Amino acid sequence: MFSAIARVFRTPDLRRKLLFTLGIIVIYRIGVFIPTPGVDYGNVQQCLALGNTTGGVYEFVNLFSGGALLQVSIFAMGIMPYITAAIIVQLLRVVIPRFEELHKEGSSGQAKMTQYTRYLTIALGVLQATTLVSLARSGVLFPGCQVPVIPNDSILVILLMILTLTAGTVCIMWMGEMVTEKGIGNGMSMMIFVSIAAGFPASMGSIFRAQGWTIFLAVILIGLVTIGLVVFVEQSQRRVPVQYAKRMVGRRSVGGSSTYIPIKVNMAGVIPVIFASSMLALPSMLVQFNTNDDGTLPGWAMWVSTYLSTTSPLYMAVYVLMVIGFTYFYVSITFNPTEVAENMKKYGGFIPGIRAGKPTADYLQYVLSRITFPGSIYLGLIALTPLLAIVLINADQNFPFGGIAILIMVGVGLETVKQINAQMQQRHYEGLLR
């Protein structure tokens, strides 16, 4: 194993990519600790020390920004606006025909879509920055904390803060794209990965302190089992065999090979879980905005906070159902059987026993919808683990093993390791994984 690592660093372009990625990570972490102008750093630290953060929504967003949100630093919003924008642009393909056209156009259309994603990111960035600043100003961000987070809240300072936070978002977006281009792995998921990894030791430590050795070890064990399970499912795929007809192109014969279309059991990845969580976070966010000055809640908010809190059975049921729904939705967007069938027909490929064209598309759709069902249930169960953990051992919302955190960690880890492996095989015929 160690000789393999040594070989990684002896491969020049791989070494360059890894170091580049590391450099970006360093810059990202520096930004997390630089407070936004206008914020009183000392007061924020004092409020953080109280440990009385709002929980729920912010914990979720805070997880993705690697603790930057509650520090109100220049990278407070993290990569979240970019992810949201990317998901929205993907989803808009269903609604807006122009987006679908662009998608089919190939790389030039893709570039245009990326450009739209960036504009949308800036819009979302401004929106979230405004929300964050107003939360910090009114003291909702740190309830029970008496010292003001923003001592001088004149309109100019507020504008400056919003501008800085938005610029921070754009900067992170750019860094993410640079990682995708010149580094290892997908920049966007790399950023989330780093953020989650940053919060991990702290939340492990808090479990250790609160629960003692036995539960700590049990948690570690459950974690290892979950990681193994996630790796197993991520690697499982249904292989639909495809046969390519042999034909002559000029003087060479082309094709005649048999391959397969891999249909992963979990084709949708983490996106449905992220989606369902952020959708379900909306009601409790509304509650927080509508809390009266004396701390009481209006009638509907009372209902929401009783029945839609993260530990209620109703919340869990809705959560799982939403994850299943979004999984189907997302898979139907990302994998288009008709398109795949068309392409196969164009290059003389067919599934043995199935006619080309529409029957092939129908068959692919059939397999896809049957395979996605267990996949979606798996996603829902994995997503539930942290909620169950809260009930069982009173861990906090960021329970490290389970849910989004573990899916992202394993997903990004697998992707990156595989990419490094492929790069090495290009040069040495012998990769990391033997």
Next chain:
Amino acid sequence: MTEIAAGSSNNPQDPGKGDRRGILAGIALFLRQVASELKKVVTPTKRDWFSYTLWVLGFVAVVMVIVSALDFLFGQASIFVFTNQLEQ
């Protein structure tokens, strides 16, 4: 092969056969189809699974150590820089 032959084949994977029956029978058929598709899923071999899991664990651990070290460093630095300026 004609259209009829393709349509009336006794292929168990013929899509849309459950539509004409009751809802419960439809669900049962769907679950049976899910099970039969699941049987065709290729899972990683024990060896692959093991080595992937190990590499993922190693990768996660390394990133975690690096990020924690960076965080400690920058956290100390920012406390030093910003509290000195703001509180005196």
